[in-house]
Amino acid sequence: MPTELVARTKSIFHPARMRLQLPQPEPVTPGLYHFTREVDGFPSRFHLRIDPDGHGLLIANASMACRLSPSGVFMARSLLSKEEKGWTFTQMAQRFRGVSRRQLEKDYETLHRFIHSLAAPGDNYPITNLDDPWAMPHARQLSAPLRADMPVGKDAEEAGIQILH
Numbered sequence: 001m002p003t004e005l006v007a008r009t010k011s012i013f014h015p016a017r018m019r020l021q022l023p024q025p026e027p028v029t030p031g032l033y034h035f036t037r038e039v040d041g042f043p044s045r046f047h048l049r050i051d052p053d054g055h056g057l058l059i060a061n062a063s064m065a066c067r068l069s070p071s072g073v074f075m076a077r078s079l080l081s082k083e084e085k086g087w088t089f090t091q092m093a094q095r096f097r098g099v100s101r102r103q104l105e106k107d108y109e110t111l112h113r114f115i116h117s118l119a120a121p122g123d124n125y126p127i128t129n130l131d132d133p134w135a136m137p138h139a140r141q142l143s144a145p146l147r148a149d150m151p152v153g154k155d156a157e158e159a160g161i162q163i164l165h
Contacts, residue, residue, distance in 0.1 A: 028054065028074055035080040037119050044119035046080055048073070060118035071096050075111050 028050055035046040047059040054070035068076055074095060078088040089104050 028070075028077065033077065033080075037080070039116065039119040042120075046115075046118075048076055048080065050077075058115075058118070060115075064118050066114070066118070071099075071107070072111060075108055076115065079108075079112055079115055 030050045030052045033048045033050070035048065037044045037046065044061055047062075049057045049059070050073055051057075054073060056068040056070075056073035056076070057065055058068055058076050059065045071092065074092060075088065078091070085108065088108065089101065092099070092104050093101075
């Protein structure tokens with residue numbers, strides 16, 4: 001009986017059972033999110049596309065776009081949703097371990113200024129070819145192609161696209 005008691009005690013106090021298990025944060029759901037902001041008395045529209053791999057594309061006023069890493073996606077969504085800065089930093093620390101508070105603050109402020117410049121660009125109009133390998137050298141899984149062309153006529157029919165008049 002004493003060996004059975006020792007075995008039970010060992011299984012109850014096993015180190016694997018005593019580890020602190022923190023709840024995993026909810027993943028950011030892929031999709032297209034729409035936001036509006038008023039800057040200098042004029043409305044600005046933002047669309048944040050989150051791809052299945054966590055990366056994203058932020059489009060401002062249907063004219064400017066920037067690619068975002070998974071951490072940039074989370075920060076952009078928090079900024080555009082007007083989440084509290086403290087909540088955002090707590091969530092970022094849980095999701096992206098090993099980043100310092102100082103780096104989080106620096107990245108947050110950089111993205112905040114960038115979003116403001118996209119909303120009110122003035123003479124600052126960046127032109128980027130999103131198919132250019134220099135723009136994003138890493139292979140990614142996109143939720144949709146980065147194209148704006150559309151087949152017409154017979155090509156559209158062959159592609160299964162119905163054109164309504």
